[in-house]
Amino acid sequence: MRNIKAITTSIVLAGAIFSATAPHAHADEPAFVSVGAGSYDWNRKKDQGVEVRLEYRHDKKILGPLKPFVALAATNSSSSFFVGAGVLMDIYFGKRLVLTPSFAPHYYNGGNTKLDLDYALEFRSQLELAYRFDDRSRLGMAVSHYSNASLGKTNPGTESALIYYSVPVDFFN
Secondary structure, X not given: OHHHHHHHHHHHHHHHHHHHHOOOOOOOOOEEEEEEEEXXXXXXXXXXXXXXXXXXXXXXXXXXXXXXXXXXXXXXXOOOEEEEEEEEOOEEEOOOEEEEEEEEEEXXXXXXXXXXXXXXXXXXXXXXXXXXXXXXXXXXXXXXEEEOOOOOOOOOOEEEEEEEEEEEEOOOO
């Protein structure tokens, strides 16, 4: 797991440097409503199932390149659900590819005898790579990790792999 964190950190730092030196062609990106679906607990396979997500990704930057987002997620395997809010950063590689690392604390409810994440506060870290269409919508793949950061008695954690579709919106503009 430490290798994954080191690789993710390296990618984010390289992307931030690349984004800082690249032309600001994407400064006017809109907010998005993102829908995701895919495999829950695909790595450990204790409670495999489907996870679905709905997110609102704001267009305004709040801290340097970071933008806020809110998320809802649910699984079918243990009827778990997650509600959270956090920050993300869009890193552009040319006009079409967008790498989006994100981090968000989530309220968690659910679990079963096979997999219980053991604490109501879970932290989701995610890395998404998306293709950006001419209308600015995006189709991407994401891998995420839920962890209670050892706040509970145990820290089982789990991973999800999802396909995302993000649609530009202007609800609050």
